[in-house]
Amino acid sequence: MWIPACKLDDVDADDVIGVRHDGVDYAVFRSPDDEYFATAGHCTHERELLCDGLVMDGEIECPKHLGRFSYATGAAQGAPVLVDLRTYPVKLEDDTVYLDI
Amino acid sequence: MASRYSLVGPEARRAEELGLVGGQWFRSDIPRKRMKELMRRSDQPALRDTAIWLGLLALSGALGFWFWGSWLAVPCFLVYGVLYGSAGDSRWHEAGHGTPFRTRWMSNVVYQLGSFMMMRDPTVFRWGHTRHHTDTLIVGRDPEIQVMRPARLAKLLANLFGLYDVPVALVTLVGHSAGRLSAEEATFVPATERFRVYRTARIWLVIYLVAIGLSVATGSILPLMYIGGPRIYGTFMHIVYGLTQHAGMGENVLDHRLNTRTVHMCRINRFLYWNMNYHVEHHMFPMVPYHRLPELHEELAADLAPAYPSIWAAYRELVPAVLHQLKDPTHYVRRELPAGATPFQDA
16 A cells, blocks of 8 residues: 655655654665665664664664664664664655555 | 662562662753764774773783783782773773774674673673663662762772782682572573573682682792783772762762763873773763764853863862762762753753
8 A cells, every 4th residue: 555655855865764654663864875764664673763874875774773784775883773664655646756565 | 688779679679669770861852963973983093092901911911921920010010900901991891882983893802801801790780781781770780889878988999909809800800710690680681691600700719710720839929920910910090090980979960961970081091991990971872982972062061060170180079078978978079061051950
């Protein structure tokens, strides 16, 4: 099911925002090359919102314990995160980012 | 007798029942744009500080060798020892968070070095420190509570010279090298990570055995003055700094402003301690590298209780509080947030 998540300009380049739909949190990323990605909103290590974290070099770092994930693939990059992050397909239409949840 | 602070005892279950485990901690509201600036990584400050740190270690170590046998070796090894056994702690800490450098392998190298100096297995202590950030001063959850209620004063004082921590670390090292974790370690080190613990322990054991062997062969403690020894004779400053963080403060409260101290320190102490005197700020936003913490401190000022003006000021509060707790373990330091600060919402 595709849902509208945010406007293209809601996310700065090389950054993330948090989006909530139906009580579930998602994180929407925009790469430095203006590609968009989406993952689950919380870290897989502990229940921490990733949208407050640091985006750098294609990765999102959780703000609490600094576990890192690739935001394109969701791959966990080592301790303290050992479980990959769920990712969601993204499509852009007009000025809106849609997620397939 | 099982300690109230045991991670596998009744308090651990109680913390869970009270909803204190992995709780929602208070965080001040800082605009995302400003936060991104403060979180930004850079290699330059930590490269400079690490070059000074390792350079001074080499210089003081060389002078100590030169003057060995005379009293002039004492100040040389005092410097070497504090850089190793005290500054090693803050390097271990900061590099463990991965924040000091932009380039990841640089943080990893400093982390491994700091871990070795402080005799802390890099894997076990990474997970232990992770827990300390999740459940700061939550009884039965936080493995890094230094000052319990009531305090074990003899242990605290002995640790000014590593006299508790070092024997425990050495026994633990032997256990790890034989492929064993303690029951407490097993609560926070995932099974898939344990092989790293055993591998590191075997390497370190060889290094220590070589240093001890050299000492025996040469009939001199000099090799141990460089390796291992500073964790005893140079470690006192990391205890002096570390006790200011949480000693005597409120347990089981999900607000770092109420269980943590920020203490103003001089330039030398801030270098040795890598700005961890901004400890409330560090706990609230662990993503901010040490060299940006003074700015974060300014940013948060309106929300925090006033910082302590000196180490002395912190001790004037914490020593009486810890002594009071010997008689009354329910006593703790109550911090007043300034008027206008975002209030603490009890969970």
